[in-house]
Amino acid sequence: MFTFRFPLLVWLGIGILITSLGIRQSFGIFMMPVSDYFHTGREFFSFAIALQNLLFGAFQPFVGMAADRWGPKRIIILGSASYAAGLYLTSITVEPTMIYLSLGVLVGLGLSATSYVIVLGAVAKVVPAQHAAKAFGLTTAAGSFGMFAMIPGAQTLLSIYDWQSAMQIFAVMCSFIVVFAFFINMAKGEAHTHTVHEDLQTLKEALKEAFTHKGYWLIHIGFFVCGFHVMFIATHLPSYVLDKNLPASAAAMALAYVGIFNIFGSYFWGVMADRYSKRYVMSALYVMRTVVISAFVIFPTTEITAAVFGAAIGFCWLGTVPLTSGLVRQIFGSRYLSTLYGLVFFSHQVGSFLGAWTGGVIYDYYGSYEPIWWSAVALAFLSALIHLPINDKPVSRIRMETA
Template structure:
């Protein structure tokens, strides 16, 4: 595997690029996944309702989605490193704001708005777009899978770690420690510098506008975007409400935190497997299988007894399917359109993901506040999984044939 952009930086080897990408995604995805652990302690301390906290997380997810295409376009135009530095700083400010304001407004402004923008600036489209530019096509699927696994590693480590922090430092101190960790994103940015057009080996549209127009007319891209909505709904609902759901089943908060940590651990395996299998089999078929398997796993969990063993089995199974969709979805985008404007095109797909995430996080809170139960949203998740499995089969994932064209910017 070789660096394929125009950079001559000897230290930016493929291993360094993948490791730094993994650290960024580990911190970005891991920290935001801890928000569900703060619902109960902040509810008891400052009186914010489950519904209001869920709305803040939902706004975070929606803003993440809305800002991602903009951040991705800026990354393609001005470079990935600049976006990651700004995102890391904004992440720390958002978490500190949430802690120091210490009220409902702080949760919505710091945790919802600022963190939502920060997650967008440091998200999968920017990081995986950089990895795609810096790796050759024949090894790209594996590189994307390895980098994506970093997001899972962060979840596995940071969830139980944060639960321990809340127990020892309470929610205020825990938020400040997470803010300090977010700053580690900043030095990782140097390894991922670059922008669209720095990779000259592949042909593509001559401008960002042309790339977006081309993708918008592609039926496979449309179906992929719709399907990724389901992924966002599943992930946000489970990440935000699984700990609270387990409390209603008379299980402890530590079991909820450990369950999310196990999801993260097994998603490391799932992400790596997705990268390897995506290099051997059609990615769209693997995506169909993942979504159908999610529907089956959720249904079995809801219908079965709620014991610790059942929670561990669900966490392990769902973890294998958690973010394994990300390298495969990004890989389909890259396979069809090439890597030049992958950050922006994947960013637009990510917008759909985050609209789903908004609804998953918000509807979970609404369901609990109005009905005292999360079960209706669990069953919605089952139906959406089946739907997503069906719409991925007809996706046309063959590379578009184009004539060479120079990159001219926006």
């Protein structure tokens, strides 16, 4: 059973993720208005989002190390300040290249300090090992709810105001992250409830242990593919739907369905990971992605098929997060989870960079998204295969948590 304080920590993490990731997942809605405002092609905005995701990942290991050493509260507050500054500067810039600094660098830094790695790292230290993936799935679902709530909200703001005002409203919303972070110390005492003697291991030893583990690198590759998928779809699905002469509302609702069904999917995959082998569950998830993306490309795009695709891909959207973080925790323990998972997350964000950017490059060159869709299908099938040989047994020198 969870302790009395555990729900408080989970709800704080949920509040942070709803705000941080909800805003982030709405950026695809801004592609057309921002590109039109600066009279640029789609590659311009795609590269800004791609840079954001690359730096999101590049900052993540260092932010994770800082959180492991000094705790998540300070890191989250500093991250929310960077996030808000990036959004506000984006809204007032008149020089297109400044968006690379504001929406790219500052928001990327803000996201690295207010998203899954930091929140799940805190949760891992208070949750029994046998319930870890389920708890990670529940927390991950929060980001999906944020996507469901924020994307229609962003579309509504754009229909009432201009895109600059919408960005400024989102910047103000970052203050909610600060409020949630201030209460983290109330749950701090839980950090010693379920942990045992992993403190003797140094960070250097933990890194060496992970880098010599073959399965750790296969986890990296799998999460790279996940990043490629989610950011290509989140950034370019709205434009792809509009290219099919469907209304903007259909594009917004397709992404909203991704968010709402991911709420159920994230928890479902987390529960499955606690009941069955995580590597087999992960392979099943990627097989599902292979089928779903293939069907979307093959069948005609209508409002109905866009909605069905959003729901289906949403169900397996971020189920990789509790599975991946659960695998890292199962193999290496929770002591340095923020660091080790942060490194894995960097690979995810390299994939995100390529998915967001190459989507724009290929569209501007070919006038079609079809080549990138089929690349996403091939990568999904490859990822389904590479998880099968992972040795997911706990490494022998780490004394894992007990119930």
